[in-house]
Amino acid sequence: MASPSASWLLAPIRAPRALPPLPGAMEDALTRAGTCGMKAATATRGPASAPNAGESPDRKRKSSASAPGATTNPFTLAKRASSTPSNVTKPANAPLPAGDYAVEPSSHPGSVVRYEPRAFPCAPDDYAEIWAFSDRVARTRNPLNANTFIKRKQATFGARYKFGAQVSARVEEPPEAWPRLVSACVDDALGRVRDAKRDAFAAGVAAHVNWYPDASAGMGRHADAEEDLIPDAPIFSYSFASGGDASPPRLFDLYRGRGAKKPFATVPLSHGDVLTMDGTTQRTHEHGVRASASKEGMRHSRVNITVRAFKPGSDAMR
Numbered sequence: 354m355a356s357p358s359a360s361w362l363l364a365p366i367r368a369p370r371a372l373p374p375l376p377g378a379m380e381d382a383l384t385r386a387g388t389c390g391m392k393a394a395t396a397t398r399g400p401a402s403a404p405n406a407g408e409s410p411d412r413k414r415k416s417s418a419s420a421p422g423a424t425t426n427p428f429t430l431a432k433r434a435s436s437t438p439s440n441v442t443k444p445a446n447a448p449l450p451a452g453d454y455a456v457e458p459s460s461h462p463g464s465v466v467r468y469e470p471r472a473f474p475c476a477p478d479d480y481a482e483i484w485a486f487s488d489r490v491a492r493t494r495n496p497l498n499a500n501t502f503i504k505r506k507q508a509t510f511g512a513r514y515k516f517g518a519q520v521s522a523r524v525e526e527p528p529e530a531w532p533r534l535v536s537a538c539v540d541d542a543l544g545r546v547r548d549a550k551r552d553a554f555a556a557g558v559a560a561h562v563n564w565y566p567d568a569s570a571g572m573g574r575h576a577d578a579e580e581d582l583i584p585d586a587p588i589f590s591y592s593f594a595s596g597g598d599a600s601p602p603r604l605f606d607l608y609r610g611r612g613a614k615k616p617f618a619t620v621p622l623s624h625g626d627v628l629t630m631d632g633t634t635q636r637t638h639e640h641g642v643r644a645s646a647s648k649e650g651m652r653h654s655r656v657n658i659t660v661r662a663f664k665p666g667s668d669a670m671r
């Protein structure tokens with residue numbers, strides 16, 4: 354297991370504190386302690402143990418427990434998009450302090466995240482520009498029902514991103530024509546990688562953008578551990594919201610691998626927040642964006658940009 358000190362980060366995560374567990378998820382934490390690891394080879398394949406109630410699982414990995422080992426299918430429609438998982442207590446509204454966190458220090462010390470609230474500036478014009486770009490992005494068909502589309506739009510700048518059964522379109526425009534925010538996030542991410550690793554990161558760098566029209570559009574649990582990605586390279590996630598600081602946060606849930614039925618920790622993601630997933634996080638844990646039908650949430654769109662590094666020569670880079 355890679356240790357945090359082997360990080361690609363210019364400012365490595367050295368002494369992470371424990372990520373606060375969700376109230377109500379403690380029992381699950383205790384019963385699963387030490388048994389929650391996920392093997393790299395299976396992290397993004399095969400069935401989840403149970404449908405992820407309450408999310409808009411439009412990026413969910415194959416969830417049919419009856420088809421072990423089947424090709425993953427990350428998309429399902431938001432069947433129960435409006436509810437919070439029934440067995441998960443609503444996360445406390447207390448903000449999560451900025452800092453470095455070990456997702457599960459006792460069992461997976463190498464799985465770490467850095468949470469930097471309100472760290473990345475985004476002016477209303479920048480948001481408007483990237484939102485407008487989504488008009489040029491084709492909708493993604495719901496593979497479980499070819500007559501429908503998932504709510505979220507997505508595209509990848511700099512790569513053709515294949516995950517599970519899905520391929521996210523590569524944006525054909527040259528970098529000069531990319532929305533300012535995309536280029537700014539890529540530049541920012543490169544600046545967070547230490548010098549010795551920067552060329553390797555830059556060689557395969559891509560920005561995957563998700564456009565969420567409102568809070569009812571979520572993202573199902575998954576791990577970003579595709580073959581084409583450089584294993585254990587950090588993934589930098591930038592969140593933006595249509596109402597800026599006035600938009601409610603979206604809840605980024607963390608799961609202990611595929612065996613866990615419910616999230617055990619949650620990071621609230623608001624406008625300008627930067628979340629870095631580092632170390633072995635993608636091998637040991639899954640994450641997803643919880644859908645909600647809160648009245649306020651329905652009035653705000655959201656854009657998430659993840660900057661990640663693909664292996665040079667991989668299909669993604671062709």
Ligand SMILES: O=C(O)CCC(=O)C(=O)O
Pocket residue numbers: 561563572577590592605622640641642657659
């Ligand atoms: O929208 C988010 O915050 C999460 C995005 C994500 O996990 C992904 O694109 O892989």
Ligand SMILES: [Fe+2]
Pocket residue numbers: 575576577640
């Ligand atoms: Fe992800």
